[in-house]
Amino acid sequence: MEIPKTLDQLNEQLDGWSDMLKDPLWYQQAMPILLDWWENFPKDETRELLKDRIYQYFADKLEKGEIVLGRKGPNFDQERKPVDTIIIHHSSRKPGVSWQELSAIGFLRQYVHDYYLYDDVFDQDTKDQPIWSGHFRDGIQVFYAYHWLVRMNGESVRLLEDHYLGWHAGNRDVNRRSIAIVLDGDFQNSEPSHLSLEGVARLMREQYPHIKTAKILGHLEVSKTECPGRLFLPVWKNKLLSKFFEPQ
Structure with a gap:
C-alpha cells in the first residue's frame, strides 16, 4: 500500500x-x-x-464504538501488586490532550502492538483474540497507560483506577506495582509549570502519602526513554520532590 x-x-x-x-x-x-x-x-x-x-x-x-473489541478476555490485572512506586511521564502532546486521545494512543502503542506481535501478553493467551483491556470508563472500554493526568493548571484527572494495571513503564515488574502520572504537555526540552508541579505533588500527597521519595521516579529511570523529558533529572525532579514535602 x-x-x-x-x-x-x-x-x-x-x-x-x-x-x-x-x-x-x-x-x-x-x-x-x-x-x-x-x-x-x-x-x-x-x-x-x-x-x-x-x-x-x-x-x-x-x-x-466502530471498532470491534473483545467482550471478554484475559484478566491482565491479576498481576497487580500493592502500590509502592510512582512513575512520572509527560504526554509529549500539545496541552489539552483529551482522554479519548490518550486511550487511543495506549490502544495503538500497547494493546494493538502486543496483540499483533505476540501470541501471549503477560503470559495470557491472546492469539487470534479480539483486543480486550478489561478497563472501563462510564461503560466504555478504555486503553489508558496512565492512572492520572495532571493538566497545565494543576488539575488532576483520574484515568485508570488504582487496581488496574497500566502498561506504561516498559518494565513488567514496575507496571505491576506502580501508579502512572502523566503531565499534560511536551516537556522534552522544557520543564513543567509551577502549577503543574504543584498539582502532581498535591496528588501524590493526597492519594499516595505512603510512597517513599526513592520510589518517585521518572519513566527514564526505569526504561530506555527520555520521558518525561531531558530536564527531569537535572532540573525539575528535585523541584517536584521539594513540593511533595512542603508543609500544608
Whole structure:
C-alpha cells in the first residue's frame, strides 16, 4: 500500500478502513500497514501531523464504538501488586490532550502492538483474540497507560483506577506495582509549570502519602526513554520532590 505523504492522502486511505474494523481480528490486517507507515512517513513536520491524525481517527472510532473489541478476555490485572512506586511521564502532546486521545494512543502503542506481535501478553493467551483491556470508563472500554493526568493548571484527572494495571513503564515488574502520572504537555526540552508541579505533588500527597521519595521516579529511570523529558533529572525532579514535602 502506498505510503501517505499528506493529510489528504492519509484521510483517503483511512476512509476505506470502516469495513476492516468490523472484523474482530482487524488488527492483523491493519498493524502491518501502520508499522509500514510509521517507518516510512516523511522525516519532517508532516510526520507529526500524520501521526496525530491516526490517533484522532482511532479516538473517534473507539468513542463511537466502530471498532470491534473483545467482550471478554484475559484478566491482565491479576498481576497487580500493592502500590509502592510512582512513575512520572509527560504526554509529549500539545496541552489539552483529551482522554479519548490518550486511550487511543495506549490502544495503538500497547494493546494493538502486543496483540499483533505476540501470541501471549503477560503470559495470557491472546492469539487470534479480539483486543480486550478489561478497563472501563462510564461503560466504555478504555486503553489508558496512565492512572492520572495532571493538566497545565494543576488539575488532576483520574484515568485508570488504582487496581488496574497500566502498561506504561516498559518494565513488567514496575507496571505491576506502580501508579502512572502523566503531565499534560511536551516537556522534552522544557520543564513543567509551577502549577503543574504543584498539582502532581498535591496528588501524590493526597492519594499516595505512603510512597517513599526513592520510589518517585521518572519513566527514564526505569526504561530506555527520555520521558518525561531531558530536564527531569537535572532540573525539575528535585523541584517536584521539594513540593511533595512542603508543609500544608
